[in-house]
Amino acid sequence: MSVQYRHIGKATPRKDARVIVTGKAEYIDDIKIAGMLYGKVLRSPYPHANIKNIDTAKAEAYPGVEAVLTYKNVPGWMAGVPYHRPVLDSTVRFVGDAVALVAAETEEAANEALELIDVEYEQLPAVYDMEAAAQPGAPQLHERIPNNIFPRGFRSIGEKALQELVMGDVEKGFGEADIIEEATCAYENIPNPLPPEPPGVIARWEDPDHLTIYTASQSAPMNRNFAQPALGLVDIRVIGMQCGGSYGTKNANFIPMAHAAALAKAAGKPVKVYFSKEEHFNAYTLRLGSRIHARVGIKKDGTVTAVEGEWFVDTGAVSEMAQVQVAVGLGETQLLIRCPNWNLQPTLVCTNRNPSGVVRGFGGQELNCALLPLLTVVMEKADLNPVDFFKKNYMAPGAGFFWRDGIWRDYRGIDFSKAIDKGAEVFGWKDKWKGWNKPTAVNGSKRTGVGVGLHGNADIGEDESEANVKLSPDARAVVYACVSESGMGERSALCKMAAEVLNLPLDRVNIAPADTLVNPFEFGLVGSRGTYTVGSAVIQAAEDARRQLLELAAPVLGVKPEELDTKDGVIYLKNDPQKKIAWYKAMGIARTITGQGRFETDFSLCNCMIIFAEVEVDTETGKADLRRIVASTDCGQIIDPLVLEGQLHGSLGSAGIDTAIFEETVLDKDTGHILNCNMIDYKWRTFADLPPFQSIMLETPVDSHRFKAIGVGEIAPAPGAAAVLMAVNNAIGRKIMTYPATPAKILKALGRI
Amino acid sequence: MKKKNRDEEGASQGVATAEKNVSLTVNGKRHELLVGKDVNPEHTLAHTLRETLGYTGTKIACDHGSCGACTVLMDGEAVLSCMTLTVECDGKNITTIEGLENAKTRELHPLQQAFIDNTAFQCGFCTPGIILSAKAMLDKNPSPTEEEIKQELAGHYCRCGSQYLVIKAILALVGKGGDLSERAI
Numbered sequence: 001m002s003v004q005y006r007h008i009g010k011a012t013p014r015k016d017a018r019v020i021v022t023g024k025a026e027y028i029d030d031i032k033i034a035g036m037l038y039g040k041v042l043r044s045p046y047p048h049a050n051i052k053n054i055d056t057a058k059a060e061a062y063p064g065v066e067a068v069l070t071y072k073n074v075p076g077w078m079a080g081v082p083y084h085r086p087v088l089d090s091t092v093r094f095v096g097d098a099v100a101l102v103a104a105e106t107e108e109a110a111n112e113a114l115e116l117i118d119v120e121y122e123q124l125p126a127v128y129d130m131e132a133a134a135q136p137g138a139p140q141l142h143e144r145i146p147n148n149i150f151p152r153g154f155r156s157i158g159e160k161a162l163q164e165l166v167m168g169d170v171e172k173g174f175g176e177a178d179i180i181e182e183a184t185c186a187y188e189n190i191p192n193p194l195p196p197e198p199p200g201v202i203a204r205w206e207d208p209d210h211l212t213i214y215t216a217s218q219s220a221p222m223n224r225n226f227a228q229p230a231l232g233l234v235d236i237r238v239i240g241m242q243c244g245g246s247y248g249t250k251n252a253n254f255i256p257m258a259h260a261a262a263l264a265k266a267a268g269k270p271v272k273v274y275f276s277k278e279e280h281f282n283a284y285t286l287r288l289g290s291r292i293h294a295r296v297g298i299k300k301d302g303t304v305t306a307v308e309g310e311w312f313v314d315t316g317a318v319s320e321m322a323q324v325q326v327a328v329g330l331g332e333t334q335l336l337i338r339c340p341n342w343n344l345q346p347t348l349v350c351t352n353r354n355p356s357g358v359v360r361g362f363g364g365q366e367l368n369c370a371l372l373p374l375l376t377v378v379m380e381k382a383d384l385n386p387v388d389f390f391k392k393n394y395m396a397p398g399a400g401f402f403w404r405d406g407i408w409r410d411y412r413g414i415d416f417s418k419a420i421d422k423g424a425e426v427f428g429w430k431d432k433w434k435g436w437n438k439p440t441a442v443n444g445s446k447r448t449g450v451g452v453g454l455h456g457n458a459d460i461g462e463d464e465s466e467a468n469v470k471l472s473p474d475a476r477a478v479v480y481a482c483v484s485e486s487g488m489g490e491r492s493a494l495c496k497m498a499a500e501v502l503n504l505p506l507d508r509v510n511i512a513p514a515d516t517l518v519n520p521f522e523f524g525l526v527g528s529r530g531t532y533t534v535g536s537a538v539i540q541a542a543e544d545a546r547r548q549l550l551e552l553a554a555p556v557l558g559v560k561p562e563e564l565d566t567k568d569g570v571i572y573l574k575n576d577p578q579k580k581i582a583w584y585k586a587m588g589i590a591r592t593i594t595g596q597g598r599f600e601t602d603f604s605l606c607n608c609m610i611i612f613a614e615v616e617v618d619t620e621t622g623k624a625d626l627r628r629i630v631a632s633t634d635c636g637q638i639i640d641p642l643v644l645e646g647q648l649h650g651s652l653g654s655a656g657i658d659t660a661i662f663e664e665t666v667l668d669k670d671t672g673h674i675l676n677c678n679m680i681d682y683k684w685r686t687f688a689d690l691p692p693f694q695s696i697m698l699e700t701p702v703d704s705h706r707f708k709a710i711g712v713g714e715i716a717p718a719p720g721a722a723a724v725l726m727a728v729n730n731a732i733g734r735k736i737m738t739y740p741a742t743p744a745k746i747l748k749a750l751g752r753i
Numbered sequence: 754m755k756k757k758n759r760d761e762e763g764a765s766q767g768v769a770t771a772e773k774n775v776s777l778t779v780n781g782k783r784h785e786l787l788v789g790k791d792v793n794p795e796h797t798l799a800h801t802l803r804e805t806l807g808y809t810g811t812k813i814a815c816d817h818g819s820c821g822a823c824t825v826l827m828d829g830e831a832v833l834s835c836m837t838l839t840v841e842c843d844g845k846n847i848t849t850i851e852g853l854e855n856a857k858t859r860e861l862h863p864l865q866q867a868f869i870d871n872t873a874f875q876c877g878f879c880t881p882g883i884i885l886s887a888k889a890m891l892d893k894n895p896s897p898t899e900e901e902i903k904q905e906l907a908g909h910y911c912r913c914g915s916q917y918l919v920i921k922a923i924l925a926l927v928g929k930g931g932d933l934s935e936r937a938i
Contacts, residue, residue: 196876
C-alpha cells in the first residue's frame with residue numbers, strides 16, 4: 001500500500017454493528033405500520049394452466065379480509081421486455097405462480113381466506129427444457145414471446161445493446177488454430193441464492209399519486225426506478241430496511257412490491273407481503289440456466305483464435321431483465337478470454353418453472369461457468385497449464401472489449417497478472433498441479449485434485465450515482481446517498497470515504513436512511529459498482545462541501561481558501577496551524593453546507609477474481625469434498641479489509657462455488673414441482689464443512705477515484721464453480737462437463753454405475 | 754399443513770387448556786400469557802417473542818427448524834424457537850439477543866463486542882441466533898477449539914460467508930486469536 005490513510009484501508013467497526021449484534025437492526029418483518037394488513041398469495045399447483053373459473057366470494061366474506069384480487073380486478077401493471085409479466089394473469093406458468101391475492105387484518109385470516117378461493121384450472125402442457133421449449137410445436141408460454149424465445153434488445157442499456165457476440169472472422173480464426181474442440185457444457189442446476197431473510201415489501205398509498213414502499217432490498221432506489229414506469233409514473237417513495245441478504249435477488253422486488261401495492265390500493269390500507277421460506281423456494285428467483293454448444297480454436301501457446309457457438313439461456317416462466325444479463329454476460333466472457341474472432345449467439349428461452357431473475361453473477365457467471373469446461377478441453381490438448389492460460393488471456397491494458405451497450409472499450413485498469421501469480425504461489429499450484437486429468441495425490445480410494453477459475457466484470461463503473469454531503473457547525477457530516485445495507489458494508493464504506501476527505505473522526509460522519517425522498521438519484525447497489533460509482537459521488541460531494549467550508553473560513557481568518565486545511569472540525573492555516581477556528585466559527589450556528597457529487601458511467605475498468613480449489617473425491621462413494629480455497633484479487637485499494645474478506649468468503653454460498661458439487665434446485669419434470677424446496681433437502685454448506693480459506697487482496701492503485709479503489713464483491717463466487725469442477729475432473733481423470741458433479745455423476749464417469 | 758400439525762401436537766400433549774397462563778421470563782422480565790388470548794396453542798415461541806412480546810431481534814427464516822436463525826436460550830440452552838410451542842414454555846427462562854447487553858450500563862456482552870471488532874457478520878440476519886448459540890457453548894466450554902466451534906454452530910445457516918470471521922471472533926474472545934486461514938491449513 002503506497003498511501004496511508006486515516007480510515008481507508010483500516011478495519012473499522014461497521015456503522016450498523018451495534019444494532020446488528022443487539023438485535024435492534026430493523027428488517028422488513030420487524031416493523032408494523034399503523035393499520036397494516038397482511039397480504040398473502042394463492043399459488044398455482046400446476047406448471048401451466050388457464051384459470052377457467054375463480055370464485056372469491058367466500059374469501060371476501062371471511063372475517064378480517066379487506067381485499068381479494070384476481071386477474072379480473074388487479075391493476076394492469078406489467079414488467080419485462082416485451083411486457084409479459086402482469087401482477088396476476090388468467091394463465092399460470094409455473095408451480096407457485098400467483099393466482100390470487102388476499103389482504104386481511106391478520107396473517108391467519110389471510111391464510112384461511114386463501115383456502116376459501118375456488119379455482120377451476122384447465123391444465124396445459126408444460127415444457128421444462130430450454131431447447132425443447134424453443135422448438136416448433138412446444139407449449140407456448142406467452143403470446144408476446146413467440147416460440148418462447150425472448151426478442152433481443154433492452155432499450156435502457158442502449159440501442160446497440162450487446163445481444164450477440166460477433167466480431168472478426170471465425171473461419172479465419174479456426175484456420176489459424178492448432179487445436180479445435182467442440183462440446184456441450186451446461187450450468188443449469190438453477191440453484192437458489194437463498195438469502196436467510198425471505199423477500200418482503202410493505203406498501204402504503206398516501207394518495208392516488210403517492211406510493212410509499214418499505215422494502216428489503218440491496219438496491220432500495222431500484223424499487224422506484226424500475227417500478228415507476230410500470231405503475232404509470234406515480235411518485236414512489238422507497239425506504240430501504242436492513243436487508244437480510246440478497247446476493248442479487250432482492251433488487252427491484254417487482255412482484256412482491258406489485259402485490260403489496262395492488263392490495264394496498266384495493267384495501268385503502270398499508271399491506272405487507274412477506275414470503276414464507278416455502279414461497280422463497282417455489283416462487284422466487286433462481287439463477288439462470290445456461291447451456292452452450294460451442295467450438296473453440298487455440299494455438300499451442302494458448303492464444304485463442306476463435307469461439308463459435310450457441311448459448312441457450314433459460315429464464316423460467318418470466319423475466320424482468322434477462323436481456324441485460326445476456327448483454328453483461330457476453331461482455332464478461334470477453335474479459336475472460338481475449339479473442340479477436342467470435343460468433344456466439346444467445347437464445348433466451350422461457351420454460352414452465354419459477355423465474356430466473358437477477359442473481360449475483362448476472363449472466364456472466366452463468367456463461368463463463370458453461371464455457372470453462374470446454375476451455376479445459378482445448379487447454380488439455382495443448383498441454384497448457386491453466387494458470388498460464390488465464391494469465392495470457394485475461395483482460396489487460398492494451399486490450400479491449402465490447403460492453404453491454406455494444407460499444408468498444410479500451411481497457412485502462414490493473415494488470416491482474418500479479419494477483420494470479422500471488423494466488424498460485426500461496427496455493428502452491430506449481431507443486432500441486434500434475435497435469436490434466438492427473439490427481440495431486442492418491443490415498444486409497446481417495447483422490448485429490450486441483451483446479452483454478454478466473455472471472456472479471458466491467459460493471460464496476462456502471463450506471464449513475466449522485467450524492468450529497470452535508471456539514472453542520474457541530475463538526476458532523478451526513479452522507480446522502482440512497483444506499484441500503486444488505487451485508488456489503490457499503491454504507492459504512494461511504495462514511496469512511498467522506499470522513500477521509502473531511503479529516504473527521506469516523507463517528508462524526510453518518511449516512512442518511514436509504515430513502516428516495518431525501519436522497520439524490522442512485523441507480524442501486526448492484527454488481528460490484530458501489531466502491532467506484534457511489535464512492536466517486538460521495539468523494540466529490542465531500543470535496544465540494546470542504547471547499548465551501550474553507551471559502552467561508554477564509555475571510556474570517558483573513559487568508560485565501562487554498563491556504564487552509566481542516567481536521568477534526570477545526571480549520572487551520574497550513575503553514576501556521578496555531579491560527580485556527582472551529583467549523584461553527586466559520587459557518588455560524590444557523591447554517592449547513594451541502595456539497596454535491598455525481599458519477600457518470602465508466603466501462604473502461606474491470607475487476608478480477610481468481611479461485612484456486614483443492615478437492616478430495618472418494619472414488620468409492622463418488623462424493624467430492626472441498627479441501628481448500630485460495631481466492632485472490634487486486635482491488636486497487638482496500639476500503640475495509642474485514643468487509644472485503646467477508647465478500648470473498650461469500651463465494652462459497654449464494655449459488656456460487658458449491659454449485660460445482662451439490663447446490664441445485666431439483667425440478668420434477670413430470671409435475672413441475674421443485675423436489676427440494678426446503679432447507680433440509682436443499683443442500684448448503686454448514687460451519688462444520690468449511691474448508692480452509694485464504695484471501696489475497698492486492699492493492700495496485702487504479703485510476704478510479706481519489707482512493708484508487710474498485711469493487712469486487714459481486715464476482716467472488718463466479719470463478720469458483722469452474723475451479724472446483726476442474727479439480728474434481730483432475731482428481732478422477734475424467735471430464736464431467738455439466739454441473740453439479742454429484743456422487744452419481746462422478747461414479748458414472750468412473751464407470752462404477 | 755404445518756399449522757394443523759402443531760394444533761394436533763399441542764392437543765395430544767395436553768399442554769394447552771383454555772384459561773391457563775403461560776408464565777414466561779424473557780431477559781429477566783416476567784410475562785403472564787393467557788392461553789386463548791395472548792397465545793394460541795399453535796403459536797411457536799418465535800412467534801410469541803416477535804409478534805406478541807416485541808422481541809424482534811429473534812429472527813425467523815425457515816420456520817421449520819433447519820436454519821438456526823430463531824435460536825434463543827431457554828434456561829441457558831440454545832433452542833430453536835420456531836420448533837418450540839409457547840404453551841410448552843411455562844416457567845421457562847428465555848434469553849433473546851436483546852437480553853445480552855447489560856440492561857443498566859448498556860455495556861455489550863463480550864461476545865457481541867467480539868463480533869463488532871471482527872466484523873463477524875454481513876447482512877446480520879443470522880447473527881442473533883449465532884451469538885446466542887455461541888454464548889450457550891461458551892457457558893459450558895469456555896475454551897473451545899476451532900473444530901468444536903464449527904460443530905456447535907453447524908446448525909446455523911449463513912449465506913453471506915460470515916462464518917470464518919465468526920470463528921475468528923470467538924477464538925479471539927477466548928484468547929486463541931490469530932489468522933484462521935493460516936492455522937487451518
